[in-house]
Amino acid sequence: MKKKLLFALACILASVSCSKDGNAGSVQFTLTSDIAVQEIVKSRVSDFTELPSPNDFVLTIKDSNGEKVWEGKLSQWSAATAISVGTYSVTATYGDVTVEGAGKPCYEGSTNFSVAGSSTSNVKIPVDLKNCIVKLVFSDAFKNYFTSGKFTITTGNSSKFVVDNYSPDALFMEPYQFNLKAELTNQGKAVQNFEKNYNDLAAATLYTLKFDASNIGGLVVTVTFNDNVTTVDLGDVEIN
Secondary structure, three states: OEEEEOOOOOOOOOOOOOOOOOOEEEEEEEEEOOEEEEOOOOOOHHHOOOOOOHHHOEEEEEEOOOOEEEEEEHHHOOOOOOEEOEEEEEEEEEOOOOOOEOOOOOEEEEEEEEEOOOOEEEEEEEOEEOOEEEEEEEOHHHHHHEEEEEEEEEEOOOOEEEEEOOOOOOEEEOOOOEEEEEEEEEOOOOEEEEEEEEOOOOOOEEEEEEEEEEOOOOOEEEEEEOOEEEEEOOOOOOOO
16 A cells, blocks of 8 residues: 655755856756655654755766766855756765664655756756665554564664564665564563564565464464565463
């Protein structure tokens, strides 16, 4: 199920003075985004982390030969910097998709534009979320059966995150794969373990791992991932 997450980053950042001889023009940049985040329940990126300011994005401008013309934060773009007539590409980035963890979003977008003499080019740069988001959710029944739990997530980049006491943060990670290991302690102090790999993750997608337990016909643990339900066999479990 897809829900629209509108992440508005519309901000006119700078204007370059126009050259009198017509060999240079001015450029006006705007960041925009219309991110469709696939998720099971409605939520926003702002539920998990603070949204970046447009001024925090890094702007990289290259000419038609791929040579870097200018690079720096959008807030550093100077109106005194002239851009010669020609065609260019511009990329706006925030964060690093390989730097993973809570509160680590990565946004990126690029576009091509042209500069004409004695005129202003209005350039809109569309930016999208490059991470996926993974969060863990536990039912009351699950927490009642297992008085404590340790969940270790290892990403495809070998980043490791440990979730204890059922109070996890949402994790931003490169959309690739991750491994989940769970160490559960039940009411009788017996420790139960399971492990599972999750692959083919997609950017701009929220993946929710829902843990539930039922004692109908014996204890059954289920893990729901992206609408797919897996029954976890923990062997014999004694609940005192």
